[in-house]
Amino acid sequence: MIFDGYKICVLSGFAGFTKMSGEIISKNISKNGGTIIPLPQARNQTSNLTLIIVPEQSDEKMILKVMNLTSLPSCPLVSPNWAINSTNSKTLHDPNDYQIKKTELPIKRQSPQTYQSPPQSPFEAYKTLPLVPLSNSPEMNRTQTNPILNQNNTRLHDDLLQNKDKYMFTKEQPNLNEHITSVLEILMENYFLLRDRGRGFAYRSAIIVLKSHPEKIICGDQVGNLQKVGKKIKKKIQEILETGTLKRVKAMDEQSRLKAIKEFSKIWGVGSATADKLFTLGYRTLDDLRKNIPQFLNDNQRICLELFDEIKERIPREEVKEISDQVVEYAKLLLPNKDIEANTCGSYRRGKETCGDIDILLTFDDVLENKLFLRELVDYLIEKKVVTHVLILSENCKKHESFTFEGIAKKPDGLHRRLDIKIYPRKYYAWALMHFTGSANFNRSIRLFAKNKGLKLTDEGLFPAIRSHGETICGGNLVECYTEEDIFRLFDMPYKPPEQRDL
DNA sequence: CAGTAG
DNA sequence: GGGCCTTACTG
């Protein structure tokens, strides 16, 4: 047994080292004689540990935070590759060859010369695996074949045909129960703000059912056996039908805590947890915050607090287009020989008259070979005074084969506006376009449907993802789609233009 | 890891 | 008793 006598703690779930990978590595270590020390115990007995496996991309600060320690343990910190290579070769590799340097932080701004190509995408590694058979589907009824799927995927075709009409993303009619769902939506939002996730989810699923119910509910008996609508929610529906509102909602509106959390969580970068913390510290209004800025707010939160009054304003469609056009124009200037394809997504693409932010998606050939392009584009936009602030700039496409900028833009005479720019390789473009066009509810619906078929739909494609005894097995992308029309054909649905994805 | 965002 | 769209980044 190669790991005999080794006491190992595996730190995963951050810095690009997924929990799933961590679990698989832990399992393999145990299988080969090693002892896995879970984090809580490891914290108290760092001197007992042989070594700690940490993400390749982690640094001292992150490790201290995750371990909740003030100084690093004395044992070596090694890369997950040590365990992977040792297991694969059935021989113990020298941990010293895999040490993560303790003091040196990873370079945030890599220069072109020192840029190292990122490790393989996890999906790449699975591409050679045979497709996992999908759930048991009837062997008959295979008269027509889906033009997107080849013969090997007839099972997938059958599976995608089944039951999809139960889901919101296939919905054809408008919401007939707006009078009920609008009230329940307030309740749902309040519960999420109060971090009562359970109730939040419960109301969310009940709302989905009510929205897709084919008849208008005017009497409590009609909800008799609706899925997800249980006793309590049924009672609330009756109250809404009688009084037009809910006592619970009225009572919540009076709560000073919820009031403050609602206000604070509108600040970009501040969620329910931070908002709650602010309330506990005695803050009640945005003005309280401005007068005495809390120490623990990070730079991004401070910027967005300062610009709050501008960022909160909806952006007229016209202005979204102007800023988008400018960004795309500069992108084309920087890459004159590339055929750049661009879409402004989000509510703009869904046809709204005003938008909360500006969400631009770009692609061209060889995206992954132009790793520094987004940074150059952002630098250029800063120079041209289009972009005023950078909130997030992901420069490494190691796991996710794409690039993201999140920041703030402004026209010379305009307000500060939230701007996102994403760059995806062509082969993911249609999936990404669909993802960023939303709506969020549309995405949820179609993803839940995929999930129930043993599939995983993301901004990068459709994958088999079978969960069995705790491990998720991911296959390579099932099909290549280069247009949204292809994705809808794949799901055997008539094409839905973006304006109809407002669930 | 928790929190936040898409 | 766990899951409730998924994935990535920050601190």
Add this chain to the structure above:
DNA sequence: GCCC
């Protein structure tokens, strides 16, 4: 809060 609801469902498996």
